[in-house]
Amino acid sequence: MFPTLLLVDDEPGILQSLGGLLQDEGFDIKTAPNGFEALKRIESEAPDLVLLDIWMPGMDGIDTLKEIRKLDPNIPVIMITGHGTIDTAVTATKNGAFDFIEKPLSIDKVLITINNALHFQKLEEENRYLKKKNLDRHAITGNSPPVQQLRLQVFQAASSHAPALILGENGTGKELVARSLHQLSSRSEEALICVNCASFSPDRMEEELFGLEKNIASGSARHKGSIEMAHRGSLFLDQVADLPMIAQGHLLRFLEDGRFHRLGGSREIRVDVRIIAATNRNLEQEIRQGTFREDLYYRLAVLPISVPPLRERKEDIHALATLFLQESATRGKIKEKQLTPGAITLLRNHDWPGNVRELKNLMERLAISLTDETISEQTLKNQGVTTPSRPDPMAARDYETAMKLFSALYLRKQLAICNHSIPEAAAASGLTQETFQKLMDT
Ligand SMILES: Nc1ncnc2c1ncn2[C@@H]1O[C@H](COP(=O)(O)OP(=O)(O)OP(=O)(O)O)[C@@H](O)[C@H]1O
Numbered sequence: 001m002f003p004t005l006l007l008v009d010d011e012p013g014i015l016q017s018l019g020g021l022l023q024d025e026g027f028d029i030k031t032a033p034n035g036f037e038a039l040k041r042i043e044s045e046a047p048d049l050v051l052l053d054i055w056m057p058g059m060d061g062i063d064t065l066k067e068i069r070k071l072d073p074n075i076p077v078i079m080i081t082g083h084g085t086i087d088t089a090v091t092a093t094k095n096g097a098f099d100f101i102e103k104p105l106s107i108d109k110v111l112i113t114i115n116n117a118l119h120f121q122k123l124e125e126e127n128r129y130l131k132k133k134n135l136d137r138h139a140i141t142g143n144s145p146p147v148q149q150l151r152l153q154v155f156q157a158a159s160s161h162a163p164a165l166i167l168g169e170n171g172t173g174k175e176l177v178a179r180s181l182h183q184l185s186s187r188s189e190e191a192l193i194c195v196n197c198a199s200f201s202p203d204r205m206e207e208e209l210f211g212l213e214k215n216i217a218s219g220s221a222r223h224k225g226s227i228e229m230a231h232r233g234s235l236f237l238d239q240v241a242d243l244p245m246i247a248q249g250h251l252l253r254f255l256e257d258g259r260f261h262r263l264g265g266s267r268e269i270r271v272d273v274r275i276i277a278a279t280n281r282n283l284e285q286e287i288r289q290g291t292f293r294e295d296l297y298y299r300l301a302v303l304p305i306s307v308p309p310l311r312e313r314k315e316d317i318h319a320l321a322t323l324f325l326q327e328s329a330t331r332g333k334i335k336e337k338q339l340t341p342g343a344i345t346l347l348r349n350h351d352w353p354g355n356v357r358e359l360k361n362l363m364e365r366l367a368i369s370l371t372d373e374t375i376s377e378q379t380l381k382n383q384g385v386t387t388p389s390r391p392d393p394m395a396a397r398d399y400e401t402a403m404k405l406f407s408a409l410y411l412r413k414q415l416a417i418c419n420h421s422i423p424e425a426a427a428a429s430g431l432t433q434e435t436f437q438k439l440m441d442t
Contacts, residue, residue: 069096197243210262
């Protein structure tokens with residue numbers, strides 16, 4: 001996608017010669033002979049940068065700049081003048097001009113200024129994003145076989161540009177996996193934009209993803225959507241099962257040909273974005289219930305990655321708990337707390353329904369609130385960490401009770417392996433869904 005430049009000058013000669021030179025440099029060029037025309041073109045063409053002559057009849061460059069700022073607060077504007085004085089430079093800068101170029105124009109100077117402005121604009125965008133999301137760069141901690149397998153899957157997926165779908169229960173580390181995938185990919189120098197599909201109403205979701213051309217009715221200013229901001233990088237769609245149906249259709253179209261329109265706009269925009277989606281829901285079930293499009297599912301799930309629940313990688317619990325205690329100590333500038341052997345055993349035996357997030361929250365809370373330097377088994381019990389009591393089938397006296405207990409354990413295990421999907425667990429156990437469900441209910 002070549003950057004689009006809008007040249008605004010009342011001298012047709014300048015528009016033609018400068019436009020031609022910049023076109024040869026690979027820019028997409030639009031022109032306007034005055035301020036009014038420029039504002040219209042900004043509305044209809046959404047250029048990436050404006051080169052604006054300061055001395056024009058009618059609305060001059062400074063007034064045009066002020067109007068542009070109302071329309072789009074972020075677009076970089078470079079002023080061109082033949083009579084550059086300190087006063088006009090100060091006024092233009094106060095009104096948000098990026099830089100000044102004096103006539104007669106040197107193409108080298110023009111190119112350097114344009115590239116600086118575009119580069120600065122990109123850094124600003126990333127900066128805004130980083131500030132908003134406070135990105136940290138954790139690696140996936142753990143050495144259990146499921147986590148080793150997970151790291152391998154992430155590593156392999158990183159060399160592809162195909163969409164990846166990350167599946168796993170709440171708090172297992174899906175977002176961490178998405179970040180790791182982006183960081184390992186050739187897109188790591190570009191932005192990873194995260195969108196939580198559960199946090200927007202259907203209308204706002206479309207705007208968040210695809211951006212908006214100026215909305216006359218509501219008066220909202222034009223802005224880029226997450227897809228456009230992720231150009232050359234990755235877009236992480238968290239809780240993708242919550243994506244409203246209309247947005248699902250538009251996302252599918254975008255995945256098919258990499259093109260989209262901003263909301264209320266007619267210009268077709270083409271970007272290069274790698275989509276990474278995640279969900280803790282069973283999408284196959286959502287498809288059967290008619291809440292998720294099957295065609296979108298197949299587009300997203302080209303590279304499926306499953307993140308195992310913490311109870312299936314108990315070997316990692318000690319390392320994770322220690323990591324979280326270390327991090328809390330560094331952040332709070334306090335002494336790192338130690339776990340007693342009994343506490344470590346109890347942590348390994350707990351079921352962790354909230355997965356890694358639950359463990360992290362607990363460790364952070366204890367790191368800050370405890371006055372003792374060690375965390376004992378009793379301290380953890382006081383915080384509700386328990387060893388789940390699982391009835392042992394072998395301890396049952398009568399055959400019928402033993403079989404019931406065994407059946408319950410077996411079904412629970414199958415469900416855990418199959419990411420809590422009854423259809424998958426039933427198929428894996430060679431049972432019909434009805435039988436599986438019936439056995440679960442008894
Ligand atoms: N293997 C890991 N190593 C280090 N930190 C981890 C690991 N897994 C998860 N975490 C941390 O646990 C917390 C929860 O992880 P994350 O937000 O990635 O989970 P999630 O599966 O995306 O959650 P949700 O389903 O609620 O969206 C985060 O602070 C994350 O950094």
